[in-house]
Amino acid sequence: MRYSRIVGTGGYLPEKVLTNHDLERMVDTSDEWIRSRTGITQRHIAADHEMASDLALHASRKAMEAAGIKAEEIDLIIVATTTPDMIFPSTACILQDKLGARDCPAFDVQAVCSGFIYALATADMFIRAGRCRNALVVGAEVYSRILDWSDRSTCVLFGDGAGAVVLSQSDQPGILSSHLHADGKHSKVLAVPGSICDGKVQGKPFLIMEGNTVFKFAVKILEEVVREALTENNLQASDIDWLIPHQANIRIIQSTAKKLGIPMEKVVVTVDKHGNTSAASIPLALDTAIRDGRIKSGQYVLLEGVGGGFTWGAVLLRW
Ligand code: UT7
Numbered sequence: 001m002r003y004s005r006i007v008g009t010g011g012y013l014p015e016k017v018l019t020n021h022d023l024e025r026m027v028d029t030s031d032e033w034i035r036s037r038t039g040i041t042q043r044h045i046a047a048d049h050e051m052a053s054d055l056a057l058h059a060s061r062k063a064m065e066a067a068g069i070k071a072e073e074i075d076l077i078i079v080a081t082t083t084p085d086m087i088f089p090s091t092a093c094i095l096q097d098k099l100g101a102r103d104c105p106a107f108d109v110q111a112v113c114s115g116f117i118y119a120l121a122t123a124d125m126f127i128r129a130g131r132c133r134n135a136l137v138v139g140a141e142v143y144s145r146i147l148d149w150s151d152r153s154t155c156v157l158f159g160d161g162a163g164a165v166v167l168s169q170s171d172q173p174g175i176l177s178s179h180l181h182a183d184g185k186h187s188k189v190l191a192v193p194g195s196i197c198d199g200k201v202q203g204k205p206f207l208i209m210e211g212n213t214v215f216k217f218a219v220k221i222l223e224e225v226v227r228e229a230l231t232e233n234n235l236q237a238s239d240i241d242w243l244i245p246h247q248a249n250i251r252i253i254q255s256t257a258k259k260l261g262i263p264m265e266k267v268v269v270t271v272d273k274h275g276n277t278s279a280a281s282i283p284l285a286l287d288t289a290i291r292d293g294r295i296k297s298g299q300y301v302l303l304e305g306v307g308g309g310f311t312w313g314a315v316l317l318r319w
Contacts, residue, residue, distance in 0.1 A: 004127035004135075005174035006317065008067025008166040011287035012058035013044040013159075013274065020156070027152040034156045039250025043159025043275030046142045051085040053094040055162035056140035059283070060099060067166035069134055071099045074166075076126055076135040077106040080115025080279035082308075083142045084108060087196070091140065104132070111182075112190070113246050113307025115139055115279030116163070120303070120315050121178035123167045138164040139279035146192050148206035157248075158207070159275030163283025173318055177232050179225050180313040189213050190308040215252060218306045222256045226304055229316040235300065237261050242295055246305030247271035247281040256304075268294070278307065295319050 019042045020031035034040055046055065056079055064070070077099075079092040092106035111118040116139035123135035140162035147155045167175075194205035222245065230237060237260045245253050247270050257267050268289045270281070277284060282303050289295045299319045306312040 001171065002128055002130060003170050003172060003174040004124045004167045005170035005172065006165045007168045008063045008065070008069065009164070009283065009287040009290045010059045010062025010064070010066060011161070011163045011284045012055050012062070013161045013284070014046040014050055014055065016045045016047065017042050018045050023156050026149060027155060029152045029156055037251070038157060039271050040157065040275045041272050044161055045144045046160040050142070052081050052083050052140040052142050052162070053085050053091045053098060055142065055160065056091065056095045056138045056164065057098045059140065059162035059164040060095065060136055060138055063136070063164040063166050067168070069166050069168070071101040073134050074099070074101045074136045075104045076123060076132040077101065077104060078109055078119040078123055078135065078137050080109045080111065080119040080139045081141055082110060082112050082115065082278055083145055095138065111307060111311040112309060113248065113276070113278045113281065114305045114309070114311040114313050115307065116282045117178070117303060117305050117313040117315055118180055118311065120165070120167065120175070121180055121313065124175045124178055127167060127169050133169045135167045136164060137167055138162060139281070139283045141278045141280045143207070143278055146205065146207050151206070153211065154207050154209055157276050159277050161274055161277040161280045161284050163280050163287050165283055165286070176316045176318060177229055178313065178315045179228050181221070181225065182309050182311045184309060186217065186310045189310070215249070217310060218248065218252050219255045219259070221312050222252070222304050222306055223259045225312055225314045226256070226260055226302060229302060229314045233316055239300055240302050241266065241299035242289060242301045243267045244282055244285050244289065244301060244303045246307070247274060247285055248276045281305070
């Protein structure tokens with residue numbers, strides 16, 4: 001059997017840190033409100049010259065170094081992003097050029113905060129179909145560019161960053177299963193509704209969100225999709241060694257873990273330091289737990305996330 005396996009991870013956070021106390025000077029908010037409602041204490045913000053592809057480049061180089069893979073060995077690049085460098089070409093094509101990788105398919109996936117799950121599932125299918133050997137899968141976001149910095153209900157929640165993995169062909173799993181879902185009837189609940197017409201932005205170019213609706217939906221479907229992954233693999237929640245959720249809000253993470261009966265000691269949390277980095281949050285959390293030695297060979301790791309669309313999904317893997 002042909003499987004795919006993550007053989008290297010990398011992450012990158014821009015240098016500038018924006019704390020809750022900094023935000024207190026920008027909008028009518030407080031460190032206490034942000035920490036108690038979200039668990040966030042700080043987030044990173046890209047410099048003016050940094051684009052999603054620049055963040056992706058740093059994270060990709062680290063993942064490729066960890067994997068011992070050179071640019072010429074990469075034969076597929078997928079970038080999950082909602083904040084691409086430009087309308088086109090894709091951030092994946094721009095990244096390919098910056099990396100010096102040549103003549104491999106490269107494309108972006110747009111599934112908002114579930115983007116990395118979608119991208120990883122897609123790369124797994126390419127590998128299992130025998131169409132590539134070494135895929136670079138990246139989540140890279142500069143949400144600071146699509147936030148209304150005078151809207152306290154959204155600007156305190158997000159941050160910038162990138163996470164990457166090298167996914168390689170293997171005769172041992174690796175990725176055991178992936179589970180993707182979407183329901184477009186919720187498209188107005190979490191959106192950047194603006195569009196471009198006649199060279200101008202029509203409508204609002206900033207993120208809008210019905211926070212409560214997203215919160216309730218997230219807790220419900222994340223439990224469902226994790227149970228779907230467990231059932232397909234004949235596993236119990238107690239078999240999972242590490243749950244790596246999308247890092248949107250500590251209360252969503254805690255509620256999901258509680259419903260599943262997974263203790264918080266088995267949950268990787270980075271939302272406190274990174275904020276919500278959308279498609280970058282899961283690979284950044286994975287990279288954190290790999291580099292600090294928490295995740296060990298043979299362990300079951302479950303990635304799950306939900307985002308605008310709504311989109312949601314999970315990937316179960318054996319490290
Ligand atoms: O990646 C997926 C996308 N996003 C998410 O997963 C986010 C999901 N939703 C959430 O995390 C939460 O709903 C929020 C953190 C966004 C909001 O928390 P909440 O407990 O649902 O608060 P709320 O929206 O019900 O607002 C409570 C109060 C309101 O004041 P009133 O109407 O009770 O007087 C808000 O105006 O908190 C107020 N508020 C703030 N106060 C201080 C909203 N934002 C802030 C703020 N600082 N930054």
